Amino acid sequence: MSQVIHGSLDASGRRVDVVVARFNSLVTERLLDGAVNALEQHGVASDAIRTVWVPGAFELPLASRWLAREPDCDAVVALGCVIRGSTSHYDYVCSEASRGILSVSLETDKPVAFGLLTCETLEQAMERAGGAVGNKGADAAMTALEMLGIRSKL
Ligand code: INI
Numbered sequence: 001m002s003q004v005i006h007g008s009l010d011a012s013g014r015r016v017d018v019v020v021a022r023f024n025s026l027v028t029e030r031l032l033d034g035a036v037n038a039l040e041q042h043g044v045a046s047d048a049i050r051t052v053w054v055p056g057a058f059e060l061p062l063a064s065r066w067l068a069r070e071p072d073c074d075a076v077v078a079l080g081c082v083i084r085g086s087t088s089h090y091d092y093v094c095s096e097a098s099r100g101i102l103s104v105s106l107e108t109d110k111p112v113a114f115g116l117l118t119c120e121t122l123e124q125a126m127e128r129a130g131g132a133v134g135n136k137g138a139d140a141a142m143t144a145l146e147m148l149g150i151r152s153k154l
Contacts, residue, residue: 007146007149007150010042011039011044011145012043014074014145014148015073016039016048017049017050017052017073018051021054021057021060022056026122031136032051033130034129034139035077035140039077039141039145057080057081058093058097060079060080060116061101065107075112075147076110076111076112077113077141078140079115080097082119098116111147113143113144114140117136
């Protein structure tokens with residue numbers, strides 16, 4: 001018979017690091033609240049959650065790498081918010097942050113969840129940071145837990 005594997009969200013005993021960008025902190029503080037609440041609700045002890053603030057989304061990959069390389073880190077949740085301006089700066093920050101976050105995950109073999117909002121307006125960002133569209137920080141945290149659950153079953 002074929003096997004089907006799902007990741008459980010039970011995260012007791014896990015240690016999760018959260019990296020959060022200070023740029024657009026009105027939004028990222030809410031993403032952080034959502035992520036920490038979701039981790040705690042799914043069993044991660046509050047003293048097993050470490051939060052590291054970095055200047056902006058561009059810095060998320062390097063800080064995620066520093067954390068993911070630590071033996072006591074099970075997963076990283078990377079949080080940030082990039083809002084399109086009038087120049088191409090937005091495109092460089094989004095593409096390098098997303099590429100970097102993926103490469104840290106593959107290099108370290110640990111979940112590094114992508115909780116980076118890439119929005120046209122502050123309003124869109126607020127909707128996704130605990131507003132009408134949910135909290136993408138919480139979603140990213142749960143993704144990290146689900147991936148840990150899958151890994152432990154393989
Ligand atoms: N960083 C963000 O996290 N969000 C942004 O919207 C943003 N914009 O628009 O400039 C941003 N820029 C800073 C960047 O992430 C770096 O911190 C900076 O370039 C220094 O490396």
